[in-house]
Amino acid sequence: MRYYCGIDLGGTKIYSILCDNSGKIVARKKIKTEAALGFDTVFANLVTCYGELLKKAEIVDDDVEKIGLAVPSAVNTATGMLLDACNLGWKNVPLARLLSERLKKPVFMDNDVNMGVFGEYSFGEASKFRNVYGIFAGTGVGGGHINNGSINRGKNFTAGEVGHMVVKIDGPECNCGRKGCLEAIAGKAGIIKYMKKQEEKNGFKTMLSEISPDWRTMVGSAALKECYKKKDALVVKAINRASEALGIAAANIINLIGVEALILGGGVIEEMGSLMMPAIVANAKKYAIAGGAEGVGIIVSKLGDDAVALGAAWYAAKA
Ligand SMILES: [Zn+2]
Numbered sequence: 001m002r003y004y005c006g007i008d009l010g011g012t013k014i015y016s017i018l019c020d021n022s023g024k025i026v027a028r029k030k031i032k033t034e035a036a037l038g039f040d041t042v043f044a045n046l047v048t049c050y051g052e053l054l055k056k057a058e059i060v061d062d063d064v065e066k067i068g069l070a071v072p073s074a075v076n077t078a079t080g081m082l083l084d085a086c087n088l089g090w091k092n093v094p095l096a097r098l099l100s101e102r103l104k105k106p107v108f109m110d111n112d113v114n115m116g117v118f119g120e121y122s123f124g125e126a127s128k129f130r131n132v133y134g135i136f137a138g139t140g141v142g143g144g145h146i147n148n149g150s151i152n153r154g155k156n157f158t159a160g161e162v163g164h165m166v167v168k169i170d171g172p173e174c175n176c177g178r179k180g181c182l183e184a185i186a187g188k189a190g191i192i193k194y195m196k197k198q199e200e201k202n203g204f205k206t207m208l209s210e211i212s213p214d215w216r217t218m219v220g221s222a223a224l225k226e227c228y229k230k231k232d233a234l235v236v237k238a239i240n241r242a243s244e245a246l247g248i249a250a251a252n253i254i255n256l257i258g259v260e261a262l263i264l265g266g267g268v269i270e271e272m273g274s275l276m277m278p279a280i281v282a283n284a285k286k287y288a289i290a291g292g293a294e295g296v297g298i299i300v301s302k303l304g305d306d307a308v309a310l311g312a313a314w315y316a317a318k319a
Pocket of ligand 1: 163164174175176177178181183
């Protein structure tokens with residue numbers, strides 16, 4: 001049996017899976033990225049994670065054919081160059097080649113959301129569609145577009161960056177330096193920033209202060225969900241605003257590309273999808289041109305944490 005490894009390199013964790021030649025996951029391993037310790041440490045952690053994954057699966061290195069590596073950055077897939085991973089502080093790193101030399105395996109590298117959408121397209125909820133756009137909302141918001149099995153990367157490998165689609169003129173400042181991006185409204189960091197501002201400006205009180213006292217710096221999506229369900233005014237306002245922004249972005253994508261399905265995933269959606277989807281779907285329909293959203297699937301990812309790593313492994317297998 002031949003196996004494929006998929007590694008999802010994130011800002012806080014490295015999540016890896018091993019799958020067989022039918023795409024069935026046989027093992028998973030997660031370790032800390034330790035991004036603050038610099039490139040050499042993170043690179044060593046990638047190698048360690050791979051080794052521990054094999055140990056866990058009781059599979060020898062020789063049985064692994066290829067590795068797919070998903071990174072939080074635009075990637076020049078022709079040269080295997082990671083272009084700009086701002087949350088790791090890396091620019092222009094030939095990471096695919098370095099890892100390939102170290103592990104003596106072919107390594108295919110691409111953007112993490114592209115790989116997540118490819119996972120959903122190959123195995124998940126989106127697998128019955130051909131022209132699919134994925135929106136993944138976590139700390140930030142990313143996107144990816146697949147048409148007939150091929151990923152649309154764009155001239156400079158930056159296509160699909162729906163997180164920086166402007167959905168509000170003069171809206172909140174985004175990490176990219178511009179204003180009103182989807183990410184600044186619907187990403188977790190943007191949601192927190194908005195709640196802080198409302199608390200300061202309008203004196204909102206929130207039960208987050210009891211459930212998750214550190215919410216102003218970091219809050220789990222589970223705590224947000226709990227407060228939403230208890231009708232906490234501040235959380236409801238922030239989440240409804242995020243849902244509306246996601247719906248507007250979905251409509252823009254439908255208007256622009258005419259996709260068959262939009263798949264929503266990422267930590268925020270995974271936890272709160274059932275609460276957010278009605279507003280997302282309603283706004284997608286409201287802002288899409290007449291007839292544009294008709295029959296378009298607007299669906300929630302079911303692969304969860306596996307989507308990106310499995311997509312990477314499977315893309316490498318098919319490459
Ligand atoms: Zn932006």
